[in-house]
Every structure is written in structure tokens, then in C-alpha cells.
Amino acid sequence: MASREFSITQDVLDRMHPENERFGTVMVSLIRHLHDFIRDVQLTEEEWMAAIQFLTKTGQITTDKRQEFILLSDTLGVSILVDAINHRLPEGATEQTVLGPYYWEGAPRLPMGSDIAKGIKGEPCFFSGQVTSLDGSPIEGVELDVWSGDGEGNYDMQLGSDEMLCRATFTTGNDGKYWFRSIKPFYYPVPDDGPVGDMLRAMGRHPNRPGHTHFIVRAPGHKTIVTHLFPSDSPYLDSDTVFGVKEGLIVDFVRHEPGVAPTGEKVDVPFYTCEYHFQLAPLDVVNA
CATH class of the missing domain: 2.60.130.10 (Aromatic compound dioxygenase)
Known part of the structure; x- marks a missing residue:
């Protein structure tokens, strides 16, 4: 199943039919780079879950007076x-x-x-x-x-x-x-x-x-x-x-x-x- 590591990227892209051209351009590049990053570092399940928890906490701490996402950026x-x-x-x-x-x-x-x-x-x-x-x-x-x-x-x-x-x-x-x-x-x-x-x-x-x-x-x-x-x-x-x-x-x-x-x-x-x-x-x- 090693080939699935590479075919999944194109499968995701093939399912996209965006109405907005610029949105499509951005998402295609994002998906390709994100998938390449995951393959490059051989991301583990534990690391991916830690990343999800990190982003969740970033959202939870954000208020109208504290913008943690801007701080992250x-x-x-x-x-x-x-x-x-x-x-x-x-x-x-x-x-x-x-x-x-x-x-x-x-x-x-x-x-x-x-x-x-x-x-x-x-x-x-x-x-x-x-x-x-x-x-x-x-x-x-x-x-x-x-x-x-x-x-x-x-x-x-x-x-x-x-x-x-x-x-x-x-x-x-x-x-x-x-x-x-x-x-x-x-x-x-x-x-x-x-x-x-x-x-x-x-x-x-x-x-x-x-x-x-x-x-x-x-x-x-x-x-x-x-x-x-x-x-x-x-x-x-x-x-x-x-x-x-x-x-x-x-x-x-x-x-x-x-x-x-x-x-x-x-x-x-x-x-x-x-x-x-x-x-x-x-x-x-x-x-x-």
C-alpha cells in the first residue's frame, strides 16, 4: 500500500470543483505542500494529533482581546x-x-x-x-x-x-x-x-x-x-x-x-x- 502515500494527493485534488478560481489555486497549492510536508518528515499519528490539539487550544484561548492565531502567524x-x-x-x-x-x-x-x-x-x-x-x-x-x-x-x-x-x-x-x-x-x-x-x-x-x-x-x-x-x-x-x-x-x-x-x-x-x-x-x- 506504499503507493497510497502518493496517490492520495491527486485523489484529493481530483475531487475539487471550486467556483472561485483564486480559492482553487490556493487550496491546490496548500494540499500539495501539506501532503509533501507530511511525507518529508514522515509524520507520526501522535505528532499529527498533537498538532490538532495545538490548533484547538489556539482557538480556545482566542478572545476579542487576545488573538492567539495572529500571534502564531x-x-x-x-x-x-x-x-x-x-x-x-x-x-x-x-x-x-x-x-x-x-x-x-x-x-x-x-x-x-x-x-x-x-x-x-x-x-x-x-x-x-x-x-x-x-x-x-x-x-x-x-x-x-x-x-x-x-x-x-x-x-x-x-x-x-x-x-x-x-x-x-x-x-x-x-x-x-x-x-x-x-x-x-x-x-x-x-x-x-x-x-x-x-x-x-x-x-x-x-x-x-x-x-x-x-x-x-x-x-x-x-x-x-x-x-x-x-x-x-x-x-x-x-x-x-x-x-x-x-x-x-x-x-x-x-x-x-x-x-x-x-x-x-x-x-x-x-x-x-x-x-x-x-x-x-x-x-x-x-x-x-
């Missing part, structure tokens, strides 16, 4: 690969990276310059910059969806908060400039108390991400980007567990002694400034 490098294929941006455009499992849709719309870190731990940081087209022209009406964890790396979802913390949406004026107060992002481990954590330990990998602040930048007539800003002095820049670090997104967060902040307010503790300019590609640019 991120830590296997799949999220960043899909991103790289689908967002081949032209030279000069700000780079994309992973969305991450802590995005919470509907962040409050706040006036430019607001402090989004009220009520959370962390070292004060004043963010500023400008959003422009590739030719340097400022873009009016840019929406910046911003979020991060606190100064210990904990997101509001992890803290059990029903209120959004350290999240906001800002809209730029006709000069494309933005500024707001938050905290310097801190490195942290991704949740490792579930099946993904078990997988990372079995692979001999750590669960840590370098500090980062998330941005989704949307502008009329331009491609939306999902990205991070990483402090240049953060640990784990060279071993981010979700492979999300890109050289162009590493930024110097400049430390200042207590005094007057860029907004004119007095700050009684040391604080940081982060200046970064986003450059967006126009919608009509074909992926390179």
Missing part, C-alpha cells in the same frame, strides 16, 4: 512575509510591519497635541513629525491611529481595562504635521502562557519584542501603512520574536532633563522626544 514569520509580498513599496516610502495582536478598532479621536498616556506608567515622550508624499509635499487630512503598551510593556487589553489606554486617532492639518504626548515604549514578552508560548519554548526561542509604538497612517490618495517606531536603544532589536523590526523604523528617542517640553508645558521628570517623518506612496503606484 507573527511568531512563525508568516505575517511579515504576507506583508512583504502585498506591500512592495517604492524607494523612500515608510516601511510596513506587522499589525500585532493588540490592535483595538475605534480609538478615540483627540485634538492634535493631546496626552494619550494619562493614567498609565511610563517615561513621558513627545512625538512629532510630518506626513508627506514621496516628493516631500505635505499631505492634508492624514489620520494617524496610534497605540502602545505602557512603560512596562503591558497593553490595556492585558491589564483587563474596558477603557482604551494609550490609544488615539489624530488628523493632521494642511501642513501634514502631527504631535502628541505618550510614553517611551518599553520592550515586553508576547503572551507566552498559551500554545504559542509552548511552541516558542520548544523551539528554543525567547518571546520578547523590542519597545515600539504602533501607527496606522491613512491619507486620501495614498497607500495606508501599518507600522511601528522602535527606540534605537531597545533590547531585542536584532531578535524580535515576530520579525517586525526594519532598519528604517529604528529611531533615536532623545532624553531630556526635567524642564520645558516641545509643547511648552513644564515636565518635572526626565522626558524623551521622538521625531519621525512618514512618507506615503500614492495609490496608483504599482507594487515594485
Whole structure:
């Protein structure tokens, strides 16, 4: 019956009659690669059952505030690969990276310059910059969806908060400039108390991400980007567990002694400034 090891693949493919051509293309490739993988490693029944249990646990631990499947995709490098294929941006455009499992849709719309870190731990940081087209022209009406964890790396979802913390949406004026107060992002481990954590330990990998602040930048007539800003002095820049670090997104967060902040307010503790300019590609640019 050894031949059945090879004939079963074609039997499965022969039974497919998909109405959607793209779905058919994807499923044919998936089945072929999955069957080849099983034959390549000579998968045992015990190992296949362990894989089924792993995926079952991944689904069971997933909630509206914890997306274990996204975490699985991120830590296997799949999220960043899909991103790289689908967002081949032209030279000069700000780079994309992973969305991450802590995005919470509907962040409050706040006036430019607001402090989004009220009520959370962390070292004060004043963010500023400008959003422009590739030719340097400022873009009016840019929406910046911003979020991060606190100064210990904990997101509001992890803290059990029903209120959004350290999240906001800002809209730029006709000069494309933005500024707001938050905290310097801190490195942290991704949740490792579930099946993904078990997988990372079995692979001999750590669960840590370098500090980062998330941005989704949307502008009329331009491609939306999902990205991070990483402090240049953060640990784990060279071993981010979700492979999300890109050289162009590493930024110097400049430390200042207590005094007057860029907004004119007095700050009684040391604080940081982060200046970064986003450059967006126009919608009509074909992926390179």
C-alpha cells in the first residue's frame, strides 16, 4: 500500500470543483505542500494529533482581546512575509510591519497635541513629525491611529481595562504635521502562557519584542501603512520574536532633563522626544 502515500494527493485534488478560481489555486497549492510536508518528515499519528490539539487550544484561548492565531502567524514569520509580498513599496516610502495582536478598532479621536498616556506608567515622550508624499509635499487630512503598551510593556487589553489606554486617532492639518504626548515604549514578552508560548519554548526561542509604538497612517490618495517606531536603544532589536523590526523604523528617542517640553508645558521628570517623518506612496503606484 506504499503507493497510497502518493496517490492520495491527486485523489484529493481530483475531487475539487471550486467556483472561485483564486480559492482553487490556493487550496491546490496548500494540499500539495501539506501532503509533501507530511511525507518529508514522515509524520507520526501522535505528532499529527498533537498538532490538532495545538490548533484547538489556539482557538480556545482566542478572545476579542487576545488573538492567539495572529500571534502564531507573527511568531512563525508568516505575517511579515504576507506583508512583504502585498506591500512592495517604492524607494523612500515608510516601511510596513506587522499589525500585532493588540490592535483595538475605534480609538478615540483627540485634538492634535493631546496626552494619550494619562493614567498609565511610563517615561513621558513627545512625538512629532510630518506626513508627506514621496516628493516631500505635505499631505492634508492624514489620520494617524496610534497605540502602545505602557512603560512596562503591558497593553490595556492585558491589564483587563474596558477603557482604551494609550490609544488615539489624530488628523493632521494642511501642513501634514502631527504631535502628541505618550510614553517611551518599553520592550515586553508576547503572551507566552498559551500554545504559542509552548511552541516558542520548544523551539528554543525567547518571546520578547523590542519597545515600539504602533501607527496606522491613512491619507486620501495614498497607500495606508501599518507600522511601528522602535527606540534605537531597545533590547531585542536584532531578535524580535515576530520579525517586525526594519532598519528604517529604528529611531533615536532623545532624553531630556526635567524642564520645558516641545509643547511648552513644564515636565518635572526626565522626558524623551521622538521625531519621525512618514512618507506615503500614492495609490496608483504599482507594487515594485
